[in-house]
Every structure is written in structure tokens, then in C-alpha cells.
Amino acid sequence: MARRPDEEYDYLFKVVLIGDSGVGKSNLLSRFTRNEFCLESKSTIGVEFATRTLQVEGRTVKAQIWDTAGQERYRAITSAYYRGALGALLVYDVTKPTTFENVSRWLKELRDHADSNIVIMLIGNKTDLKHLRAVATEDAHGFAEKEGLSFIETSALEALNVEKAFQTILAEIYRIISKKSLSSDEPAPTSIKEGTTLDVGGQEANTKRPCCSSS
Amino acid sequence: MEKKKIDDTEQGVVPAVRVDRFGFVKQELNSPDSLVKSKSAFEYEREERRIRKWRKMIGVGGSDWKHYVRRKPHVVKRRIRKGIPDCLRGLVWQLISGSRDLLLMNPGVYEQLVIYETSASELDIIRDISRTFPSHVFFRQRHGPGQRSLYNVLKAYSVYDRDVGYVQGMGFLAGLLLLYMSEEDAFWLLVALLKGAVHAPMEGLYLVGLPLVQQYLFQFEHLVREHLPNVGEHFIQEMINPSMYASQWFITVFSYSFPFHLALRIWDVFLFEGVKIVFKVGLALLKYCHDDLVKLPFEKLMHALRNFPEDAMDPDTLLPLAYSLKVSKRLEELKQEYEKKNGKLAESVKQKQQPP
Numbered sequence: 001m002a003r004r005p006d007e008e009y010d011y012l013f014k015v016v017l018i019g020d021s022g023v024g025k026s027n028l029l030s031r032f033t034r035n036e037f038c039l040e041s042k043s044t045i046g047v048e049f050a051t052r053t054l055q056v057e058g059r060t061v062k063a064q065i066w067d068t069a070g071q072e073r074y075r076a077i078t079s080a081y082y083r084g085a086l087g088a089l090l091v092y093d094v095t096k097p098t099t100f101e102n103v104s105r106w107l108k109e110l111r112d113h114a115d116s117n118i119v120i121m122l123i124g125n126k127t128d129l130k131h132l133r134a135v136a137t138e139d140a141h142g143f144a145e146k147e148g149l150s151f152i153e154t155s156a157l158e159a160l161n162v163e164k165a166f167q168t169i170l171a172e173i174y175r176i177i178s179k180k181s182l183s184s185d186e187p188a189p190t191s192i193k194e195g196t197t198l199d200v201g202g203q204e205a206n207t208k209r210p211c212c213s214s215s
Numbered sequence: 216m217e218k219k220k221i222d223d224t225e226q227g228v229v230p231a232v233r234v235d236r237f238g239f240v241k242q243e244l245n246s247p248d249s250l251v252k253s254k255s256a257f258e259y260e261r262e263e264r265r266i267r268k269w270r271k272m273i274g275v276g277g278s279d280w281k282h283y284v285r286r287k288p289h290v291v292k293r294r295i296r297k298g299i300p301d302c303l304r305g306l307v308w309q310l311i312s313g314s315r316d317l318l319l320m321n322p323g324v325y326e327q328l329v330i331y332e333t334s335a336s337e338l339d340i341i342r343d344i345s346r347t348f349p350s351h352v353f354f355r356q357r358h359g360p361g362q363r364s365l366y367n368v369l370k371a372y373s374v375y376d377r378d379v380g381y382v383q384g385m386g387f388l389a390g391l392l393l394l395y396m397s398e399e400d401a402f403w404l405l406v407a408l409l410k411g412a413v414h415a416p417m418e419g420l421y422l423v424g425l426p427l428v429q430q431y432l433f434q435f436e437h438l439v440r441e442h443l444p445n446v447g448e449h450f451i452q453e454m455i456n457p458s459m460y461a462s463q464w465f466i467t468v469f470s471y472s473f474p475f476h477l478a479l480r481i482w483d484v485f486l487f488e489g490v491k492i493v494f495k496v497g498l499a500l501l502k503y504c505h506d507d508l509v510k511l512p513f514e515k516l517m518h519a520l521r522n523f524p525e526d527a528m529d530p531d532t533l534l535p536l537a538y539s540l541k542v543s544k545r546l547e548e549l550k551q552e553y554e555k556k557n558g559k560l561a562e563s564v565k566q567k568q569q570p571p
Contacts, residue, residue, distance in 0.1 A: 021383065022342045040349035045384050045471055046462035049517050064514075071339070071383045076424045077458055 009053055009062040013173050015166075016081055016114075018106055019091035020099040021070030024125040027156040028091065029067045032166050037157050044069045046077055056170045063170055075109065082114035086177070087121070087169045092140075094124040094153065095132040100140065107147065119176065121150045121169045128155040232352070237475045238394065240350045266300045273303070273310060280310040292487065296538060298530070299483045305395035311486045313413035314404040325399045328371035336373040336381035340366055347386035354390060364398045365389055371402050376410060382421040384466040391470045391482065416489040420466065429557075431465045432457045434549040435494060438542060442498050445509050453513045460520035464497055465490070472521070473528065480530040491542060499537035503527045 017025040026044050030036045033050040048067040053060060066085070068078035082088070090106050092099040103122065110118060122144045124135060137153060144151035150168060154161040233241040254262075272294070273280045284291050299307045309315045318325075334340075344362050348354045353361035368389045373381040388408070392401035408417045419427040435457045440447030450456070463471045468485050469478045484492045500523055501508060511519055527533060 021339070022346075040355070041346060042349060042471070043343045043346040043383050043386070045387075045466055047459060049459065051514055069383060073382045073421065073423065073425060076426075076429065077462055080458065 008060060010059040011056075011061045011174065011177070012064060013061055013087060013170055014064045014066070014085045015087040015089060015169065015173075016085045017065060017067045017089050017091065018078075018082075018109070019070060019089075019123075020093070020096075020102050020106075023070065023091045023093040023096070023099050024156050025070065025089075025091050026067050028089070028123070028125060028154065028162060028165075029065055031156045031159055031162045033065070035159070037159070046074065047081055052166075054167075054170070056167065056174050059174065061170055061174065063166065079109065079113040082110060082118075085114055085118055086173045087119040088114065089121050089123055089165065089169060090149070091123045091125050092135065093126050094135045094140075095126055095129050097134050100124070100135045103143070117176070119150075119169055119172045120147075121152065121165065121172075122147075123165055124151075124153040125156060127153045127160060128158045234352050235475075238352045239348075239475060240352065240355070262300070265297075266302065269294070269300050269303050269307070273307060277306055277310045277315065295483050295487045296534070298480050301479075304479065304483070305400070308392075308395065308482070308486055309400055309404060311413070312404055312407040314400065314407040317406055318400065318403040321403075325371055325402050328374050328402075329367045329398075332371075332374040334370050334373040334381070337370060340369045340373065340381050340386075343383060343386050348390045351390070351394075353394065361393070364393050364401075367398055368393065368402045368405065372405050372409075375402075375406065379409065379421045384463075384471070385421065387467040387470040391478065414489060416485060417468075425466075428462060428465055430550065430553050431490070431493075432461060433553045434546055435461055435465075435497060437549050438494060438498060438545060439501060441545065442540065443501055443505060446501055446505055449509045450516075453511075453516055455513065455516055455520075459517065461497055464493055468493060469496065477528050477530050477533065480534060484534075491546065492537065494542050494546065495537040495540050496533065498540050498542070499533050500527060502540075503533065503536060 017029055019025055021043065026041055026048065027037050029048070029050055030038060030041075033052045044067060046069055049065070050067070051062055051064045053062045055061070066081045068074070068081060088110055090103060090110075092103055094100075107120070110120065122140065124137070124140050127133075140153075141151055150172065152161055152165045152168065154165055156162055235241055272283050272291070274283075295311070309318075344354075344366055345357065347365060351361070353359075354365065356362065365386060369381055369386060372385070372389075373379075385405070389401055389405060392404050396404070407413070407415070409415065409421065411418055417427075436447075439450065439457070469481050473481075481492060481496055504519065504523060504527055508516065508519060
């Protein structure tokens with residue numbers, strides 16, 4: 001696949017949105033990519049997809065985000081999308097303790113199916129529902145620290161911290177990749193620009209890339 | 216059963232919003248529905264004739280249906296493919312699927328399931344209730360009759376079939392059925408689809424590991440390459456695979472995001488002929504949009520495959536194209552091929568389902 005002239009970007013980063021059903025993954029995505037929030041959104045069946053190109057550390061980065069159905073039954077389909085992802089946004093709902101308790105299970109999912117050094121960010125969403133909060137910020141913060149994840153609380157409804165969450169994970173991915181490319185003879189951007197991180201569903205095309213793949 | 220009409224001037228329940236003839240809140244003025252509404256007198260007459268024919272075919276309360284299907288299956292198939300009259304749809308769906316018989320054979324069972332049983336999936340179901348057809352007047356009211364019926368049907372099913380329980384996507388099936396029949400009828404039709412009566416067009420679809428969805432996606436990918444080699448080749452190059460766009464088609468039989476009038480026509484055929492029609496409609500969509508699709512790069516393809524143009528989704532264009540595609544033989548061969556390849560996998564899924 002050759003790079004197309006109309007797509008001007010330095011890096012293409014694939015990121016997956018995971019977490020229990022109903023925590024607000026799809027609305028985080030629509031807030032980030034289209035600045036929209038839909039109160040009447042349907043539950044996600046299978047996978048959805050959106051992109052946004054933005055500046056990260058002075059570089060033009062295209063974030064290619066895969067939004068997955070949260071229900072356990074769907075992991076048979078959605079786990080294929082972890083492969084080749086450079087980042088994962090693991091979302092829970094600050095008003096629903098079970099969605100936070102399940103975070104460890106999601107981490108295991110990632111360990112089983114994603115590349116080993118995928119950048120993971122824990123997101124506590126729905127902070128606008130202040131009176132219903134049931135997961136303390138400190139608890140989540142402590143957990144994230146213990147697991148070595150970055151952590152942020154967001155409200156997709158109020159557009160609070162959503163931009164920051166994506167910026168942070170993309171910057172973190174960028175730092176890892178630019179560090180890697182220093183120690184590699186082949187410059188990183190070239191291979192990433194080719195769009196080979198789209199590896200999903202059986203094709204083994206990019207698992208051996210020297211720079212952007214984290215295997 | 217009389218023709219359902221949504222009349223804005225009817226006393227009492229005048230909705231504050233504009234809805235289309237199926238009860239969905241109107242997004243824009245030039246929705247496909249406005250095309251449907253401007254029926255000519257000739258078309259009305261034709262519709263009336265069609266309804267008379269159908270009434271004769273099914274008999275009073277459906278009493279002649281089985282006899283007619285046995286005697287003239289081809290006539291039935293042809294008429295269904297032209298679309299079941301909307302005023303008879305609910306009844307005919309129950310006849311086609313055999314759910315009527317299930318209902319008659321199991322008196323009181325539904326009530327028992329709704330009132331006395333508890334389900335491990337209750338919270339999962341509740342969480343999705345307001346996210347099922349949120350733009351439909353019947354379902355949008357919190358704790359309203361639509362949402363309550365939806366909850367009851369899904370809960371009852373999750374108890375009735377504990378191997379499957381509740382899976383996201385089932386709500387769209389149940390929701391679609393509830394717009395045409397009572398809760399209890401919708402429940403038994405769901406049972407007919409997933410457990411079988413006349414046939415079981417969705418059996419195994421929602422089991423752990425979604426084994427059937429995976430098989431369908433495998434089959435569909437091959438059919439695309441065979442029927443539309445240019446599209447197939449282009450998809451390979453752009454690394455598009457059917458799980459990115461077609462899982463919803465199979466999991467909800469087009470009821471998740473397709474125009475409702477099209478979904479209904481597909482369901483008519485689906486209930487009589489089975490899952491084959493999902494493959495055919497999918498292929499027909501790609502075929503209709505062939506010239507555009509082969510030109511698009513990855514991201515634009517992802518968009519196009521979720522936003523087909525209005526003219527492509529006109530049932531009277533799309534369905535004849537779908538009917539013209541022959542897939543049965545290849546579907547069977549590809550199924551065997553898939554089983555050969557994944558035999559062990561399917562077995563392991565089965566074993567996992569066994570209680571320890």
C-alpha cells in the first residue's frame with residue numbers, strides 16, 4: 001500500500017477502546033473525533049471505527065481508533081482488533097464499581113491478545129454524574145500506578161479531559177516510537193506511513209515491522 | 216387485524232416529535248419515507264389487491280397457511296419476496312416461523328418466565344434497554360410500555376435458554392418483533408429463530424465464541440471474492456475484512472442500522488428462506504456500489520460500508536438484485552471448508568460450554 005498524497009501525516013497510530021459495556025466508549029470516541037455526544041446512542045455491535053488527525057509533540061499524528069463492543073460474548077470478534085494496536089484506552093464508569101473491578105480482566109485480555117508493550121491508559125468516565133460516583137479517584141489512581149498504566153478521569157458528556165486523554169496516550173506512543181527509531185537503523189516514520197498498522201483479522205503483514213510494531 | 220396508521224390528529228397521544236410511518240423520530244425532511252408516502256391511487260389499489268390475496272392465502276387467523284405452503288411453496292416464496300403487507304406482517308411472521316405452534320403448545324410458560332424466574336442477565340438487559348431503537352417512539356420513553364415489553368421478552372428468553380442468555384443485538388430483534396406483535400408472540404418468535412420450530416435460522420448465532428458469526432464472516436469473505444473479484448481484491452489490498460462491516464448484518468439481520476422499511480422486507484424473506492438472504496443482500500449492496508467501492512482507500516471504505524447511499528437501500532432495487540445472486544451451493548461448500556479448517560476450534564468452544 002503506497003502512501004496517498006491526500007493523507008498528510010507523520011505517524012499513524014492504531015488505538016483500541018475497550019472496557020465493559022455501557023461505560024461510554026462510543027461517546028468518548030465521538031467526542032474526540034467529531035466533538036459530538038449522543039444521549040440516545042445504541043449499544044455497539046461488533047466494532048466501530050473513526051479517525052482524527054492532530055498535532056502531537058509537534059508531529060502530525062493520525063489516530064485510528066477502534067471502538068469495540070463491551071459485552072464478553074463479543075470478545076471472540078473484538079480481540080482480533082487488539083493486534084497491531086499501539087495503544088489501548090481501558091474505560092470504566094466511575095458510577096459503576098463492577099466496571100472498575102473488571103479492569104483486571106480487561107488487562108488480562110490485552111496481555112493475551114495485544115502486543116506486549118502496548119501503551120495502556122485507564123479512563124474513569126462519566127465524572128459529570130457527581131452524585132452517583134462510586135469509584136474513588138484515589139483507588140483508581142493507586143490501581144493504575146500499581147499496574148503501570150496512565151490514568152485520567154473524563155466526562156464525554158461535558159467534554160472534560162477527553163482531548164487530554166487522547167493527547168496523553170498518543171504522546172506516550174510517540175515517545176516510545178521515536179525512542180525505538182533512534183536505536184533502529186530504519187527510520188520509524190517511513191514504515192508507519194505506509195499504513196501497515198491496519199493489521200486485523202488473520203493477516204500477518206506487519207507483525208515483523210522493525211519500528212511501529214511492538215512485538 | 217387492521218392496517219396500522221399513525222395519525223397525528225388522533226386524540227390524546229399526539230407525539231411532540233415528527234415520526235415516520237414506522238414510529239421512528241424523523242431526522243431529516245427528505246427521508247426515504249417521504250418517497251413511500253406519495254403513493255398514487257393506482258399503487259393503493261394494487262396494495263389492496265395484494266392484501267386480499269394474502270388474506271385468502273393465510274385464511275382466517277392463519278388457518279389455511281400450512282396447507283397453502285405445502286401445496287404451493289413457490290407461490291408463497293414469490294409473494295413473500297415481494298413483501299408481506301404491513302397490516303398482516305405480524306401474523307404472517309408467526310406463521311412462517313412456526314412460533315404460533317410453539318405458543319399454543321406452551322400455554323402459560325411465558326408468564327411463568329416473566330413473573331417468577333430471575334435471570335443472571337437482568338442488569339445487562341436493563342443497561343441496554345434504552346440503547347435499543349432509542350429513536351423510536353415506542354421505545355424511547357423511560358420505563359414506558361415499549362421498554363418494559365422489551366425487558367420482559369429479553370429476560371424471559373435469557374431464562375428460557377440459559378446457554379445463550381442475553382447477548383447484545385438480541386434487543387434489536389426483540390424490538391423489531393414487538394412493533395408487530397404482543398410480548399408473548401414476540402418471545403415465541405425469538406425462540407423459533409434461536410431454538411427452532413419450522414427451521415432455526417439463527418440457532419447457535421449467539422453462543423459463547425459466536426461460532427456461527429465467525430463462520431458466516433468466513434463464508435461472506437469468500438463469496439465477495441467469487442462474485443465480485445475486483446471488490447474482493449481491493450478489500451484484500453486495503454485490509455478490509457467482513458468483521459469490520461458485516462458482523463452487524465448477521466448478528467441483527469440488518470435491524471441495527473438499516474432503514475426500517477428495508478429491514479422489514481429482508482425479515483420477510485429471512486423468516487421463510489433463512490440466513491441465505493443476509494448473504495445475498497450483503498453481496499447485492501457491494502455489487503450495487505461496486506464502482507465506488509473499488510476506488511476508495513481504507514478509511515473511506517470503512518465509512519462507505521456503513522453508510523450506503525439511499526438509492527442502494529431502496530428495497531425495490533436492492534432485493535431483486537439480491538434474489539438474482541445464487542449462493543446456496545457455495546455456502547454449503549464453504550461451510551464444510553470452514554468446519555474442516557476450524558473443526559477443533561468449534562469443538563473446543565463446545566467443550567467450554569459444558570458445565571465443569
